[in-house]
Amino acid sequence: xTTREIILNRALELFNLRGIENVGIRELATDLNIRxxxxxxxxxxxxxxxxxxxxxxxxxxxxxxxxxxxxxxxDFMERYRQVFNNHYEYRCLFxxxxxxxxxxxxxxxxxxxxxKSRLExxxxxxxxxxxxxxxxxxxxxxxxxxxxxxxxxxxxxWISESTVSYKKLSKxxxxxxxxxxxxxxxxxxxxxxxxxxxxSFLSGL
Amino acid sequence: xTTREIILNRALELFNLRGIENVGIRELATDLNIRxxxxxxxxxxxxxxxxxxxxxxxxxxxxxxxxxxxxxxxDFMERYRQVFNNHYEYRCLFxxxxxxxxxxxxxxxxxxxxxKSRLExxxxxxxxxxxxxxxxxxxxxxxxxxxxxxxxxxxxxWISESTVSYKKLSKxxxxxxxxxxxxxxxxxxxxxxxxxxxxSFLSGL
DNA sequence: ACATTTTTAGGACAACGTCCAAATTTATTT
DNA sequence: AAATAAATTTGGACGTTGTCCTAAAAATGT
Numbered sequence: 001x002t003t004r005e006i007i008l009n010r011a012l013e014l015f016n017l018r019g020i021e022n023v024g025i026r027e028l029a030t031d032l033n034i035r036x037x038x039x040x041x042x043x044x045x046x047x048x049x050x051x052x053x054x055x056x057x058x059x060x061x062x063x064x065x066x067x068x069x070x071x072x073x074x075d076f077m078e079r080y081r082q083v084f085n086n087h088y089e090y091r092c093l094f095x096x097x098x099x100x101x102x103x104x105x106x107x108x109x110x111x112x113x114x115x116k117s118r119l120e121x122x123x124x125x126x127x128x129x130x131x132x133x134x135x136x137x138x139x140x141x142x143x144x145x146x147x148x149x150x151x152x153x154x155x156x157x158w159i160s161e162s163t164v165s166y167k168k169l170s171k172x173x174x175x176x177x178x179x180x181x182x183x184x185x186x187x188x189x190x191x192x193x194x195x196x197x198x199x200s201f202l203s204g205l
Numbered sequence: 206x207t208t209r210e211i212i213l214n215r216a217l218e219l220f221n222l223r224g225i226e227n228v229g230i231r232e233l234a235t236d237l238n239i240r241x242x243x244x245x246x247x248x249x250x251x252x253x254x255x256x257x258x259x260x261x262x263x264x265x266x267x268x269x270x271x272x273x274x275x276x277x278x279x280d281f282m283e284r285y286r287q288v289f290n291n292h293y294e295y296r297c298l299f300x301x302x303x304x305x306x307x308x309x310x311x312x313x314x315x316x317x318x319x320x321k322s323r324l325e326x327x328x329x330x331x332x333x334x335x336x337x338x339x340x341x342x343x344x345x346x347x348x349x350x351x352x353x354x355x356x357x358x359x360x361x362x363w364i365s366e367s368t369v370s371y372k373k374l375s376k377x378x379x380x381x382x383x384x385x386x387x388x389x390x391x392x393x394x395x396x397x398x399x400x401x402x403x404x405s406f407l408s409g410l
Numbered sequence: 411a412c413a414t415t416t417t418t419a420g421g422a423c424a425a426c427g428t429c430c431a432a433a434t435t436t437a438t439t440t
Numbered sequence: 441a442a443a444t445a446a447a448t449t450t451g452g453a454c455g456t457t458g459t460c461c462t463a464a465a466a467a468t469g470t
Contacts, residue, residue: 003448020303021226024426035450036428036461046427090290095303115370146389151380152370157362165320165357177354184351188393192373195266208417229457242460247417251458307432 004042006032007105008056011049015092019071020050020100054107058114065118071125073134073190073197080155082183084175085158094159119148134194135186143189150185154178170181176205209247211237213261216254220297224256236263252309255298259312262295264321270323276330278339278395278402285356285387289380292364299364339399340391348394355390359383364365381410 001009010032014023027044029036043049064082077127087094101108125146129135139147162174169177183198190198206214215237219228234241237385248254271288273280292299306313331349334340344352367379374382388403395403 004335019304019307025428026426034425038449040428043432058452090312098365098369099224099299099304102224143389146386149386150390153358153362153366153386156366156369157358160303160338160365161361164303164361181351181354181358184348230459231457241458243421245419245459249459 003034003038005041007039008049009051012053012090013094014051016090020092020096023127046050046108050100050104051106051110054092054093054110057086057093058091058110059116060086061118065121067121068125070132071128072132073129073186073194074201076125076129076134077179077183077198077201080151081175081179082160083155084178087155088171088175091159091163094156097156115152119152120152123148129194133191135189135196136191136194139189147186147189151182154182179205208239208243211255212244212247213254217258217295217297220258223296225297225301252312255305255309256311256315258295259298259315262291262298263315265291265294266319266323270326272326273330274335276333277337278334278391278399279338279406280405281330281334282384282388282403285360286380286384287401289361289363289383292360293376293379296368297365299361300368302361311373320357324357327356328353338396339402340394341396341399344394352391352394356387359387384410 005069007028008025011023011028014028014031017023025036025039029039043052064086065079071079093100101111123144126139126147130137130139132141158174158178162169162177166174166177180202183202187195187198212233216233219233219236230244231236231241234244248257269291270284276284298305306316307335323409328349331344331352335342335344335349343394363379363383367374369383371379371382385407392400392403
């Protein structure tokens, strides 16, 4: 492992553990038994570490969100379960979501691009779920926009809320909580078979 | 206006404008043409300013959320519109929600108490909406829990998301967006008359 | 008028992100 | 193998931050 990778790995660990703002370059350096200026050599600004971690998360999600030909309702839920797991591994980014997006221009740019295409993907998936008879045909384009809005809100902030309000919950419990919420909202727009898949997915958590 | 009040008012303005973390005690002092130590006299720690602002928001919300005997679906939506307006006036708190809750013990305590009773209120309101025939009788206690979960997620993070993703939207537009989302979710659990009220409320925005 | 309390001022401290020049190690070329 | 070049590491510096502390000033009460 290169020095650069060592720094990135340990930074992610410490950031997840104690928050990005609460872990200084000096502390990270001490922890790694190197000098602060050495970190600065690989990452001139602290921001640059987070840009890299953001890319890692993005790639991780790209790897899990493989495009399916004929997605089922189960596939859809399972996909979100995996995305949530990925998010958790990089939870420090979400816990400082707003401040990072405001301060870190590059991270913000990267996230903006990825998220845009990601939402587009989910829009398509939802349309396919309608075509395939998992979501009601009464679901309009406008409804799909609302569902996508809902999904993006949950995806962005579930970690923040669970950290603040559901501290006692384990990772799995927290993820299940928000999967249940998604299932709850979606089942109201699902067909009978769609509802069945949601319920069996949720009860299998 | 006392020095203390002057500090609080201007602090809220600057915090809303540029973010809590980006406005230092020295800058606030310079802006007010007083000395930093003077602010420290009234608020020994920066945190203490935010504790006070948190109380102000809490009182503002308590004033707008008057308990209704027979709430209609319209009342419910109107209530949220007002809460969102209040939130916007204190948006700095929500934009630094997680970090404040983690660092600011007192603010966290206060928020915890208020939010707990607030959620309890909304639980009761939803039950009343069922009784009064605005929400389906098929709505179970479990459904109400999910709806409350949904509401609290939106309430906590709508400002964060709109700041990051919907920068161009005006205050009113942003609020309308999330009211629409709430209406969208709730209309699926509403009776015919409930749906009517939601739709007429949303179209009147 | 004096004495006491409240308020203001201004300088100090450690920690932070960042920067830079020198020293050291590693790689490349002769 | 020696000399040169490049990459890496070091250690100290700068300005800014929140916080703290002591003394001066103003306001208040007796």
